[in-house]
Amino acid sequence: MRPAPSQPADISRLRDVRTRSISPENFTGAKGGGGRATEGTGASCARELGPGWKISPSVDIAPHQIFELAAVDEAAVITHIWLTTHRDHWRTLVVRAYWDGCDEPAIEVPLGDFFANGWGTFAQVSSQMIAANPHGGFNSYWPMPFSRSARLTLENLSDEAATVYYQITYETGGDVSGLAYLHAQYRRSNPLPERETHPILVDIQGRGHYVGTYLAWGVNSPGWWGEGEIKFYLDGDKQQPDGSFPTIAGTGTEDYFGGAWNFDVPGRGYTEYNTPYLGMPQVLRPDGLYRSQQRFGLYRWHIADPIHFDEDLSVDIQALGWMSGHRYRPLRDDIASTAWFYLDRPRANRPESLAADALEIAGEPMDPLT
Known part of the structure; x- marks a missing residue:
């Protein structure tokens, strides 16, 4: 498996991979698993519309709790992460990533700092690897490959609950050796x-x-x-x-x-x-x-x-x-x-x-x- 294309000439190349995405609307990333929720943070707003109408767009992370953002149990490369929450939580939420069953995180960073917004005050970041857009739309394009499994979590260190919206996109299939x-x-x-x-x-x-x-x-x-x-x-x-x-x-x-x-x-x-x-x-x-x-x-x-x-x-x-x-x-x-x-x-x-x-x-x- 190659990481996602990085040059314009590569974007037209057919590749033997499949795209999956984990969000509150599809917690496992399963094929055909999106938008099936019958309860969630948007259920009241969708009460007249029913399933498929933004019933579960976000999650609430209780104080001092760890929430599992994503678990993938096959070889893959995470290609994009989008996430947002209120700025009060940018230094009190800690993002962690564990690769291939390791019990120690390879990534352990306060949320805002990971997205180049470490001071709890929004800054527009327009770069290739990190984009932070108004008002706290955080994007990572760091390729994150693994050969067997991945686990991503958020820990809420504060005394207040945090509402978090997120989407983690990844590619499966192919060969990750050498990455x-x-x-x-x-x-x-x-x-x-x-x-x-x-x-x-x-x-x-x-x-x-x-x-x-x-x-x-x-x-x-x-x-x-x-x-x-x-x-x-x-x-x-x-x-x-x-x-x-x-x-x-x-x-x-x-x-x-x-x-x-x-x-x-x-x-x-x-x-x-x-x-x-x-x-x-x-x-x-x-x-x-x-x-x-x-x-x-x-x-x-x-x-x-x-x-x-x-x-x-x-x-x-x-x-x-x-x-x-x-x-x-x-x-x-x-x-x-x-x-x-x-x-x-x-x-x-x-x-x-x-x-x-x-x-x-x-x-x-x-x-x-x-």
């Missing part, structure tokens, strides 16, 4: 410890390639914040006598995300942008009251330029500004990262499971004073 498993990991440093780097990935073992970074970056001091370099430690770099030197070192945060000169367009200041592979779709400016710090959302998809590794991978990023005498100032910012990578196995070294307090965003509606 790696998609992983996504979230880490947050809040604040970043003094003179330390923010870990994006730590000691990933195996063969694979790194394909994406999203940062929700909260600035905790005045001045420019993006002089820090991102570094990729590949295939034994960490095991060298002085394991602090990577194979790939960037030249600055704005450089890594394809921008330049502080993202500062004369007369406009920080300027949002979206492109197929990189962008800064979100700049949240202080409101003079509860939102007292600047916040940024940035993405970088390594689709045309994946970072390949044969044995192991670690990734980190510095937080640097400026101080007197044209010297770098190490910063103690609020940095939340989501990293995407493909790996030859469904399990990888990962951070501790996420907790609601560690995900909370100061100054948002969850604050009792707002």
Whole structure:
């Protein structure tokens, strides 16, 4: 089986696969199984129309419960995920994916961060792999192959029920050999410890390639914040006598995300942008009251330029500004990262499971004073 066509020339090619889709209108994705519900969140609205008329468009996930979005028990490739819920839940719902019966998730990320909306405030994202459309229509086009089974869940960490609409489309049939498993990991440093780097990935073992970074970056001091370099430690770099030197070192945060000169367009200041592979779709400016710090959302998809590794991978990023005498100032910012990578196995070294307090965003509606 090949992943879905990625080039215009491929779209006309006939392929020996079948398309299935899981949603609240067809929880199993079964052929001919859609729209058969007789009860659901839309039953009252459809009471005069009956079955087939949007009786089950969504699900309600109770507080502190885990809901199974999808279970597939055959070789397949997930090609598209669409999902929406109220923005209050973007940091309190955690999406997880388990491949081929593994008991640990390969994907474990807060919902909003997975869709490049980590601050609980909508940002339009117009990229090849992630699209976030008004008002919180979240789309993923990351191919997610597996050889035997897949299980996707949402955990509600909050004290309030969450209504979720979703559709997960996948292709079955064919050969998935040679296709790696998609992983996504979230880490947050809040604040970043003094003179330390923010870990994006730590000691990933195996063969694979790194394909994406999203940062929700909260600035905790005045001045420019993006002089820090991102570094990729590949295939034994960490095991060298002085394991602090990577194979790939960037030249600055704005450089890594394809921008330049502080993202500062004369007369406009920080300027949002979206492109197929990189962008800064979100700049949240202080409101003079509860939102007292600047916040940024940035993405970088390594689709045309994946970072390949044969044995192991670690990734980190510095937080640097400026101080007197044209010297770098190490910063103690609020940095939340989501990293995407493909790996030859469904399990990888990962951070501790996420907790609601560690995900909370100061100054948002969850604050009792707002």
